[in-house]
Amino acid sequence: MKRTLVLFLTLAVGLVLSAGLMAQKFKNLALTPPMGWNSWNCFGPNINEELIKEIADAMVSTGMRDAGYVYLVIDDGWQWKRDEEGNIIPNPKKFPHGMKALADYVHSKGLKFGIYSDAGRKTCQGLPGSRGYEYQDARTYAGWGVDYLKYDWCYHGKQNAEASYKLMRDALYRAGRPIVFSICEWGTTKPWTWAKDIGHLWRTTEDIQDCWDCVNEWGGMGWTLILDKQVGLESYAGPGHWNDPDMLEVGNGGMTLNEYRAHFSMWCMLAAPLMAGNDIRKMTAEIKEILLNREVIAVDQDPLGRQGIKLTDIGDYEIWAKELAGGELAVALLNRGTVPVNAVLRWGYFLRKFKMRGVYKIRDLWKHKFVGTTSRKLKVKVPPHDVIMLRLVKAR
Ligand code: GLA
Numbered sequence: 001m002k003r004t005l006v007l008f009l010t011l012a013v014g015l016v017l018s019a020g021l022m023a024q025k026f027k028n029l030a031l032t033p034p035m036g037w038n039s040w041n042c043f044g045p046n047i048n049e050e051l052i053k054e055i056a057d058a059m060v061s062t063g064m065r066d067a068g069y070v071y072l073v074i075d076d077g078w079q080w081k082r083d084e085e086g087n088i089i090p091n092p093k094k095f096p097h098g099m100k101a102l103a104d105y106v107h108s109k110g111l112k113f114g115i116y117s118d119a120g121r122k123t124c125q126g127l128p129g130s131r132g133y134e135y136q137d138a139r140t141y142a143g144w145g146v147d148y149l150k151y152d153w154c155y156h157g158k159q160n161a162e163a164s165y166k167l168m169r170d171a172l173y174r175a176g177r178p179i180v181f182s183i184c185e186w187g188t189t190k191p192w193t194w195a196k197d198i199g200h201l202w203r204t205t206e207d208i209q210d211c212w213d214c215v216n217e218w219g220g221m222g223w224t225l226i227l228d229k230q231v232g233l234e235s236y237a238g239p240g241h242w243n244d245p246d247m248l249e250v251g252n253g254g255m256t257l258n259e260y261r262a263h264f265s266m267w268c269m270l271a272a273p274l275m276a277g278n279d280i281r282k283m284t285a286e287i288k289e290i291l292l293n294r295e296v297i298a299v300d301q302d303p304l305g306r307q308g309i310k311l312t313d314i315g316d317y318e319i320w321a322k323e324l325a326g327g328e329l330a331v332a333l334l335n336r337g338t339v340p341v342n343a344v345l346r347w348g349y350f351l352r353k354f355k356m357r358g359v360y361k362i363r364d365l366w367k368h369k370f371v372g373t374t375s376r377k378l379k380v381k382v383p384p385h386d387v388i389m390l391r392l393v394k395a396r
Pocket of ligand 1 (some may be wrong): 027040184207318
């Protein structure tokens with residue numbers, strides 16, 4: 001009897017410890033916001049093996065991978081049906097060699113492979129969801145070599161969101177392969193209040209549209225409106241758990257270059273996951289310059305993991321700040337209006353607010369040059385629908 005009890009207790013402690021180790025292993029997967037490419041914004045469900053391989057090649061040849069965009073994620077539209085044993089089968093017309101072969105190809109390029117499913121019975125495209133098959137699907141994904149799972153919320157009926165995402169998280173833990181878990185519940189049940197230990201990132205809002213401030217009939221919206229909805233969520237983000245204002249629209253054709261520059265800058269100020277959503281096989285030099293701006297990316301990927309806050313909102317002119325490691329600061333001046341804004345920045349306010357001491361050099365992250373120091377005021381003109389992004393760098 002005693003021996004059975006000891007055995008039972010040892011087993012129980014072992015299980016708790018290994019669950020803790022697994023949780024830690026998963027947590028460490030996204031200490032900075034995940035970066036990559038996702039098929040949805042540009043291709044919708046029209047995806048196939050050839051396209052994905054070409055995108056993988058382009059992620060390498062354009063320098064995207066080396067700039068940090070490592071996750072290549074296939075969104076909705078890859079599934080076909082379940083076989084008699086319940087295994088999920090990819091659409092054989094689109095993916096004739098199956099997902100394992102494709103994952104191997106993606107891995108051979110030094111990239112990581114991501115896939116999409118849904119917590120409900122069906123995906124948003126009406127294809128099989130994972131409801132009732134969570135453990136089986138997690139095992140399948142692990143077997144294919146999946147490194148990232150985006151998990152959607154269509155056809156969830158009366159399911160409880162937290163329980164549904166926890167179930168898949170546990171299934172992923174059990175499958176044993178480290179997989180970034182991207183919760184795509186659109187902010188419906190305030191996932192920032194419950195998802196910290198469940199997923200690495202959670203969508204805060206409805207689907208982004210390729211526009212400045214449009215709204216469509218089912219709730220999709222332009223990026224400036226999504227930006228507004230991030231205010232107040234700052235304290236929920238940090239290393240291993242991020243607010244996700246949705247994937248990037250940069251380069252998809254609906255906005256001007258300065259609008260895309262502003263969109264990208266503000267996503268980096270938010271410490272948002274950076275999932276490019278354009279056809280990177282055909283990027284113009286100007287779009288490349290935006291997505292590959294390493295100084296701006298460094299603000300997003302800063303190891304302190306702080307989400308930027310809105311400091312000032314004077315009608316169409318906003319000032320945002322993001323604390324960075326080493327006591328530095330990123331500052332974005334956003335002009336949402338249609339006429340230029342002449343701004344004068346006096347640095348005392350910033351230095352006091354963020355308890356910064358001494359003199360800082362001011363770096364313009366789009367011009368790639370130093371434009372002054374905090375001992376003098378800075379005068380700048382912010383063009384309409386554009387941004388000026390600065391970094392206060394410790395003068396040594
Ligand atoms: C939802 C998600 C999108 C995309 C589509 C796919 O709308 O929010 O990001 O994954 O489903 O059908």
